[in-house]
Amino acid sequence: MAEFLQFxxxxxxxxxxxxxxxxxxxxxxxxxDVVNFAQGEFVMIGGMTTVFLTLAGVPLPLAALIAVVAxxxxxxxLHRFAIEPARGASAVVLIxxxxxxxxxxxxxxxxxxDKRFHSLPPLFGNDPIRIGGASILPQSLVxxxxxxxxxxxxxxxxxxxxxxxxxxxxxxxxxxxxxVGIDTRRMGSFSFAVSAAIGAIAGIxxxxxxxxxxxxxTLLALKGFAAAMLGGMGSAVGAVVxxxxxxxxxxxxxxxxxxxxxxxxAFLVILIVLFVMPHGLFGRAKIERV
Amino acid sequence: MLSVENLTSAYGRIEALHGVSIEVxxxxxxxxxxxxxxxxxxxxRAISGVxxxxxxxIRFDGKPIERLPSHDRVAAGITQVPExxxxxxxxxxxxxxxxxxxSRRGADVTPEIxxxxxxxxxxxERRSTPAGALSGGQQQMxxxxxxxxxxxxxxxxxxxxxxLAPILVDQILETIHGLKRGGLTILLVEQNARAALAIADRxxxxxxxxxxxxxxxxxxxxxxxxxxxYLGV
Numbered sequence: 001m002a003e004f005l006q007f008x009x010x011x012x013x014x015x016x017x018x019x020x021x022x023x024x025x026x027x028x029x030x031x032x033d034v035v036n037f038a039q040g041e042f043v044m045i046g047g048m049t050t051v052f053l054t055l056a057g058v059p060l061p062l063a064a065l066i067a068v069v070a071x072x073x074x075x076x077x078l079h080r081f082a083i084e085p086a087r088g089a090s091a092v093v094l095i096x097x098x099x100x101x102x103x104x105x106x107x108x109x110x111x112x113x114d115k116r117f118h119s120l121p122p123l124f125g126n127d128p129i130r131i132g133g134a135s136i137l138p139q140s141l142v143x144x145x146x147x148x149x150x151x152x153x154x155x156x157x158x159x160x161x162x163x164x165x166x167x168x169x170x171x172x173x174x175x176x177x178x179x180v181g182i183d184t185r186r187m188g189s190f191s192f193a194v195s196a197a198i199g200a201i202a203g204i205x206x207x208x209x210x211x212x213x214x215x216x217x218t219l220l221a222l223k224g225f226a227a228a229m230l231g232g233m234g235s236a237v238g239a240v241v242x243x244x245x246x247x248x249x250x251x252x253x254x255x256x257x258x259x260x261x262x263x264x265x266a267f268l269v270i271l272i273v274l275f276v277m278p279h280g281l282f283g284r285a286k287i288e289r290v
Numbered sequence: 291m292l293s294v295e296n297l298t299s300a301y302g303r304i305e306a307l308h309g310v311s312i313e314v315x316x317x318x319x320x321x322x323x324x325x326x327x328x329x330x331x332x333x334x335r336a337i338s339g340v341x342x343x344x345x346x347x348i349r350f351d352g353k354p355i356e357r358l359p360s361h362d363r364v365a366a367g368i369t370q371v372p373e374x375x376x377x378x379x380x381x382x383x384x385x386x387x388x389x390x391x392x393s394r395r396g397a398d399v400t401p402e403i404x405x406x407x408x409x410x411x412x413x414x415e416r417r418s419t420p421a422g423a424l425s426g427g428q429q430q431m432x433x434x435x436x437x438x439x440x441x442x443x444x445x446x447x448x449x450x451x452x453x454l455a456p457i458l459v460d461q462i463l464e465t466i467h468g469l470k471r472g473g474l475t476i477l478l479v480e481q482n483a484r485a486a487l488a489i490a491d492r493x494x495x496x497x498x499x500x501x502x503x504x505x506x507x508x509x510x511x512x513x514x515x516x517x518x519x520y521l522g523v
Binding site: 162165168169172173175176178179181183 | 338339340359360361364365369370372376377378379380381385388389390392393395436437439440
């Protein structure tokens with residue numbers, strides 16, 4: 001039982017990060033039909049910028065704030081200078097553009113930062129909390145709490161404000177959104193900005209546990225994408241559930257089978273789910289009514 | 291009020307409109323008659339700015355608008371009820387209406403919502419229902435209501451009667467006529483040419499991307515070719 005709890009704790013922590021990355025994928029996909037494989041780089045920029053600013057003597061809260069702003073600026077530039085000029089291009093072309101942007105950002109990070117691994121001091125120290133024979137780091141609770149706050153804020157914003165409804169409207173019917181006067185380009189910029197902020201916050205919170213480096217984004221983007229697919233591309237609930245499930249799957253596979261197979265087991269389960277439910281757990285087939 | 295001159299538009303390399311010119315005077319209902327694929331929807335979308343044009347000009351109140359993005363055209367007073375309604379299916383009736391007033395966000399839209407509910411009481415009864423769950427007739431009412439929320443001066447209507455039962459067709463056309471009496475200018479695309487000509491002031495016949503006949507509704511109605519091709523007489 002203690003073992004089970006231990007795996008569950010670590011799975012939940014990693015899963016929360018996957019969920020946030022998947023949420024970023026979902027937001028951008030809904031607002032602009034782009035699958036943004038540079039999503040993981042936002043996480044990297046958040047972590048690395050905070051690390052280097054604190055090393056330069058900037059207090060942690062301010063460093064974190066600047067890191068989020070930097071990620072948002074990168075997200076907006078990505079949309080303005082790489083995605084917008086290619087508006088109307090096919091999905092494959094747009095995916096190639098985001099992969100290119102991801103490689104570019106990783107390369108730039110090697111120059112601006114460095115190639116080593118870095119960590120941040122945890123917010124509430126390193127003493128593990130013991131629950132039912134298992135132990136959990138205070139920082140894991142910070143990650144989980146951060147994820148919950150972000151998800152709730154996002155939900156309230158999308159569900160309770162007219163601007164949020166305009167985001168749903170744009171996702172539901174782009175043509176109609178333009179015909180009622182919604183500037184769908186601005187909705188696209190907005191989704192890139194929010195996704196970048198979410199990714200950066202995830203990166204800052206998780207760095208004390210998992211460390212960060214210039215290339216941490218690659219695998220996170222892949223896992224976040226897998227989580228989004230598992231939950232059903234385009235569904236925010238699916239992104240969160242998919243992320244948590246993927247994290248738990250990995251943790252249990254690593255614990256009960258072998259840590260070498262954790263990625264394989266996770267992806268195998270996703271393949272099986274998608275084989276049985278091609279639209280993911282919460283996805284819906286697009287039905288056009290005439 | 292609206293003046294389209296020599297408008298051409300293409301899908302890829304295939305030109306769909308070959309130099310179309312139409313005039314819509316203030317306070318009129320102008321109808322556009324033509325077969326499927328003639329370019330009627332393309333023309334309306336070009337006027338709304340959601341279909342790129344390759345040449346020609348569109349003037350609204352004398353000002354050129356062909357370079358304005360679609361949201362600026364809505365703000366200028368042109369809204370469209372698109373073909374196939376195009377509602378925001380996951381959102382409720384009330385949210386669809388509120389988004390219809392997006393170009394006036396920040397303003398109090400309660401009077402407009404009340405006006406739409408007065409026009410279509412059915413929508414008020416089901417105001418918390420997702421738009422996707424409505425019947426065809428109700429969806430059409432909501433699509434018209436949503437377009438009215440922006441307080442347009444020119445309303446573009448694309449096939450408002452498509453797929454509706456005959457009794458609903460009469461009701462929708464009567465509503466359109468009522469909107470005109472209230473001072474709204476309307477450009478109506480309708481496959482039901484007889485019904486459209488009955489409420490229109492002027493009419494244009496669009497065939498394979500070209501205007502082939504025009505005049506007052508009464509003139510077009512008695513035109514031999516129009517009677518044969520579109521009125522089935």
